[in-house]
Amino acid sequence: MxxxxxxxxxxxxxxxxxxxxxxxxxxxxxxxxxxxxxxxxxxxxxxxxxxxxxIRYRDAWGNTWTGDGEHPEWLRRAVAAGQSIDHFLCE
Known part of the structure; x- marks a missing residue:
């Protein structure tokens, strides 16, 4: 970004x-x-x-996570649906 x-x-x-x-x-x-x-x-x-x-993780809707603390809800849902957490990793 x-x-x-x-x-x-x-x-x-x-x-x-x-x-x-x-x-x-x-x-x-x-x-x-x-x-x-x-x-x-x-x-x-x-x-x-x-x-x-x-920001270490971001989804297509602009939700972000620094990687600190618990996974946010948007990331938990995506991982539960089978998506790899690495898919959201920012480069």
Whole structure:
């Protein structure tokens, strides 16, 4: 799963010239309108990155599990139905 930071970076890097500059201006304007500082955005994006690193198992519906504690209900049901737990392992 890509984090929001990677998604934004990928979009900006893919764009060229004027389109790229317009997107950057738009993002800055929206951040100002919502009183979002660069530091707050960086903190939120880092939290997303940290969260993504902790996720070890995910199903097709977006349910996740870190691998700590008991298996969540969605994973118990899938394993009981014959699915291998390794099928849900994130790479």
């Amino acid at each position: 890509q984090t929001r930071k990677h998604n934004v970076s990928a979009v900006i890097e893919h764009l060229e010239g004027e389109a790229r500059e317009r997107l950057i201006v738009w993002l800055k304007r929206r951040m100002q309108e919502c009183n979002i500082t660069l530091e707050a955005l960086q903190h939120a994006l880092q939290q997303d990155i940290d969260e993504a690193k902790r």
